[in-house]
Amino acid sequence: SAVISQKxxxxxxxxxxxxxxxxxxxxxxxxxxxxxxxxxxSLTLIATANQGSEATYESGFVIDKFPISRPNLxxxxxxxSNMSPEDSSIYLxxxxxxxxxxxxxxxxxxxxxxxVL
Amino acid sequence: DAKTTQPPSMxxxxxxxxxxxxxxxxxxGNEYVYWYRQIHSQGPQYIIxxxxxxxxxxxxxxxxxxxxxxxxxxxxxxxxxxxxxYYCICPGGSNYKLTFGKGTLLTVNP
Numbered sequence: 083s084a085v086i087s088q089k090x091x092x093x094x095x096x097x098x099x100x101x102x103x104x105x106x107x108x109x110x111x112x113x114x115x116x117x118x119x120x121x122x123x124s125l126t127l128i129a130t131a132n133q134g135s136e137a138t139y140e141s142g143f144v145i146d147k148f149p150i151s152r153p154n155l156x157x158x159x160x161x162x163s164n165m166s167p168e169d170s171s172i173y174l175x176x177x178x179x180x181x182x183x184x185x186x187x188x189x190x191x192x193x194x195x196x197x198v199l
Numbered sequence: 200d201a202k203t204t205q206p207p208s209m210x211x212x213x214x215x216x217x218x219x220x221x222x223x224x225x226x227x228g229n230e231y232v233y234w235y236r237q238i239h240s241q242g243p244q245y246i247i248x249x250x251x252x253x254x255x256x257x258x259x260x261x262x263x264x265x266x267x268x269x270x271x272x273x274x275x276x277x278x279x280x281x282x283x284x285y286y287c288i289c290p291g292g293s294n295y296k297l298t299f300g301k302g303t304l305l306t307v308n309p
Binding site (some may be wrong): 113117125126174176178187188190191193195 | 235240241242243244245248286297298299300301302
């Protein structure tokens with residue numbers, strides 16, 4: 083299994099500012115992902131954080147708005163840039179790691195609850 | 200990824216079995232079925248997965264039909280702490296990169 087921590091756990095920000103969210107894993111993992119969960123909605127994948135190369139973004143998400151860093155196999159950051167109230171969401175870090183029955187599974191961090199005023 | 204269909208909500212009495220259905224009629228032969236749950240204000244939690252055989256672990260049992268077009272997650276003795284949104288996912292090529300649908304909100308009542 084993998085234990086994931088995120089900082090900050092929550093924040094309230096002013097529109098037009100940026101916030102960087104950190105994700106720390108207790109073991110080296112190849113695959114790291116960032117998800118967004120808007121109020122009352124399900125999770126949506128933002129991007130795959132690739133170690134040593136640029137992140138791979140899903141449709142509807144761009145690097146200028148959500149720059150991602152992945153300096154090593156245990157750490158990643160997601161920045162929410164030039165925030166607007168529509169960015170108010172829970173942002174979750176996820177990793178793929180070895181699981182039971184020889185089949186890997188996804189593990190999720192506790193999330194960062196962001197409110198933009 | 201195979202599209203999955205789940206009822207939006209279900210109720211269950213505490214101590215009884217909770218049976219959560221999922222339809223995945225377009226699943227391909229090598230796609231696994233995964234179940235996650237999200238308790239309010241927490242990150243999703245892995246529950247169980249399977250390919251074609253029924254599976255059981257300390258949390259739940261997974262029953263997959265012979266044609267693999269549907270499955271049922273069984274919580275044998277539901278508790279109030281099992282109240283959560285349950286997601287059935289068939290991740291296809293990547294079992295880490297997950298596409299979440301709306302899931303089923305299971306409410307366990309005292």
